[in-house]
Amino acid sequence: MMTKLKIGSPQLVTLLLLFFSIVSGAVTSTGAFVENNNGTANIHLSTFIKNAIDRTGTPKQHKDYDQYKNQKFNPFFDFGAWHGFLLPENKNHYGAFTGPMIIAQEYGLYIAESLEKLSIIDVNTNKKLRFEDAIVNNYSQPGALIQQYTFKHISLTITLRFVSNRTALIETKIDNTSGEEQIFKLVWQGELLSQWDDKKTVEQALPKWGRAITNDANSIFYHFDEVRSQWDILTSKTSSYQISRSLPTTTKVNQIGLNYQSAAHVKLSAQKSTKIYTTQSYFHNNQEAQKEQGLISSTLLSPEKYLNASIERWEQYFAKGLHDGIGQRTEKEQLVATKAIETLIGNWRSAAGSILHDGVSPSVTARWFNGFWAWDSWKHAYAMAHFAPDIAKANVRAMFDYQIKPDDKVRSIDEGMIIDAIFYNKDQTRGGDGGNWNERNTKPPLASWAVWEIYKETKDLSFIQEMFPKLEKYHQWWYRNRDHNNNGLIEYGATKHRFHNDKNGNISFSVQYNSLPNKKEVDLAQCQKAPDNWYQCADMALYHKIITEGHYDNIDIGAQHGTAWESGMDNAARFGFISSEQLIEYAQQHYQGNVEQARQDWQVLFYENRTKNGTLLGFSINQESVELNTYLAHEKTLLAKMANLLKHPKQAEKYQQSAIQLSARINQCFFDNDSGFYYDRSFLASDTSNIDGCVGKLLTKRGKGPEGWSPLWANIADKEKAAKVKNVMLDPLEFNTKVPLATAAKTNPAYDPDIYWRGRVWLDQVYFGLIALDNYGYQNEAKQLAEKLFDNAQGLSGNSAIRENYNPETGDVQGASNFSWSAAHLLMLYQEFLSNK
Secondary structure, three states, X not given: OOOOOOOOOHHHHHHHHHHHHHHHOOOOOOOOEEEOOOOOEEEOHHHHOOOOOOOEXXXXXXXXXXXXXXXXXXXXXXXXXXXXXEEOOOHHHOOOOEEEEEEEOOEEEEOEOEOOEEEEEEOOOOXXXXXXXXXXXXXXEOOEEEEEEEOOOEEEEEEEEEOOOOEEEEEEEEEEOOOOOEEEEEEEEEEEOOEOXXXXXXXXXXXXXXXXXXXXXXXXXXXXXXXXXXXXXXEOOOEEEEEEEOOOOEEEEEOOOOEEEEEEEEEEOXXXXXXXXXXXXXXXXXXXXXHHHHHHHHHHHOHHHHHHHHHHHHHHHHHHHHOOOOOOOOHHHHHHHHHHHHHHHHOEEOOEOOEOOOEEOOOOOEOOXXXXXXXXXXXXXXXXXXXXXXHHHHHHHHHHOOOOOOOOOOOHHHOOOOOOEEOOOOOHHHOOOXXXXXXXXXXXOOHHHHHHHHHHHHOOHHHHHXXXXXXXXXXXXXXXXXXXXXXXXXXXXXXXXOOOEOOOOOEEEEEEOOOOOOOOOOOOOOOEEEHHHXXXXXXXXHHHHHHHHOOOOEEEEHHHXXXXXXXXXXXXXXXXXXXXXXXHHHHHHHOOOOHHHHHOOOOOOEEEEEOOOOOEEEEEEEEEOHHHHHHHHHHHHHHHHHHHHOOOHHHHHHHHHHHHHHHHHHHHHOEEOOOOEEOOEEOOOOOOOOOOOOOOEEOHHHOOOHHHHHHHHOOOOOHHHHHHHHHHHOOOOOOOOOOOOOOOOOOOOOOOOOOOOOOOEEHHHHHHHHHHHHHOOOHXXXXXXHHHHHHHOOOOOOOOOOEEEEOOOOOOEEEEEOOHHHHHHHHHHHHHOOOOO
């Protein structure tokens, strides 16, 4: 076991300095040494890392998307702020931090190429200094963007750091390196973008969106009127962007062009320097702006205090987050861990709108991901417990702020549930106009896993006291609302929701018939005809009849989507998702081409879950999930530990015994000896238990997925079964691909390396898989798979952003950029598993 080194110890400092010199490639001393109260120098280790993530770029339009609808580039966000910046990628923008990107409540949008581009004019010669002629050294480091320009007689350093959750501070340091006095005219200018996307200008896309510019002696204000475009941009009537400086300027604004120019003069004696400070702040509304003015003033009066606080904060992140691995990890692993910390902090959003506590979003650059999801939050909190525990706690609280209470006006039937996703704006049912807020489902029960990890790191018993009763209610919700046959094995499902059922509670669905069925078999009279031979229906008996008859061409069930989302594996094969082409091929292989017969293997049923008095609670899919029940068994163990901490021995014993019993049933009911793997289990309402207490049959025909190694991750699999699962995981024809442990085995009939949850590699499932192998003594095998990940996942070991998922066969990046849960699980691997042994 490796000895933990105390933060600040000489041994740790030596190891970290060696590590950071490797990661950065070249060591910079900028800001690296700050005197402490004893007059000795503290080494700020985070300042030794350069360009771990490429943060250069010049946006040309508000929506500057890549092929996956990510905003291009990787802007630097920090401190929970809702705006971020880039480094200039070309000479035309030297002297400016490009962007910014703002998060307009729910959507990240670039609003400028740059809003504060500096020009320097030598007053004695009336010549403008050419930045392109200077020696240039521009780079990012954790917590800062830095530009350095060395001219013949002066040097210029511009540093940007965040000092609050609404404000960034820019220090402009000018050194007169000549032997003579020099006078310079400094000119700053900025202009809003006029282009909306590839096809439209802002005026064309949002003709009623008003934008204006005003100024006073040392500030520039951009004002944005209200626009409520649900899927593009959301602003209030008083959204604004403020630029304030530490010296008065002469400013001219142009309302038509939405640009400005500010000028000031500075005089520098020979071999002297000066520093000028600017703040840039984005506000959702006037209340935020008014609240921040005191901090802006204080920052401009005492900027060094705020800059040093930023450096110290980042120092703590890295000292806490990486110290266990220094000297024990490869260079690639160390670099990836560094990127992971930067990614998680970059996706940190402070409380705003309906978000009541700080938390971490999945991705600041992905179009739909500027909110908080449940199981994303549990993963983020687990990883951040090790280096930013206060953010980890807040992220958990942010989700539990909306735990359903018994007096809830919308869904009191779901008391205890954590809803899937929360955003700045609630949805229409909750009185808002947001489109991303989601109560159609919850997410897998990993909340206790995150809370327990936070406790292990902080030893904060009060947090356990706060969370334990809430976790119990959430745990109980699963057994009340998602166990259709009351046998103690839980199903994923969907809530009672306008997208799942009609006003009378009847399940809703759409079915397509290119040739109408015989009315004796299926009567569609109660359905509404829609284009392309689709029929919109709502009735459980009709739904079951259509599924049983099976002659339809396509069917779309809202509850099926909600159920898959509840699992987190949105379009996984086990939930009946397979392409038409794949289904035809499957029919040819198994049923002599009979597609209708083949479809029976992929059809899903839904059952209503009701209270004893008949009140509809929601819907369950007709399959009991191996990993859902594994998570619940694991949670029971953790609840037992928490109960013991809180001196509730009877509760602890109850949960521990329940965990043992459920673990035994998972091994009895979800393992297939022939294929050596764990699967979900389907059932019909009429099914009865077999001799092992299991209902229905294993879903082996829908192929293997990462749910099959979950019992190994939770350490509840029998050793013999674990050995068989290991063999499947290591088989190149199954999961051992170029980037290993994909979301479907290559033998899965619905496998495709480019489909979201039917082939792509998600790093949470890789983490669960590697820990699963490690738990059962297969450390070398797990290490080999980890090395394939680091070697073959595109850009992971370079300065590219960490991505949502990867192609298992090519390693190509896919999905969202700057993705938090990928970062979280990479950091978990660094902290818990990876080593050079």
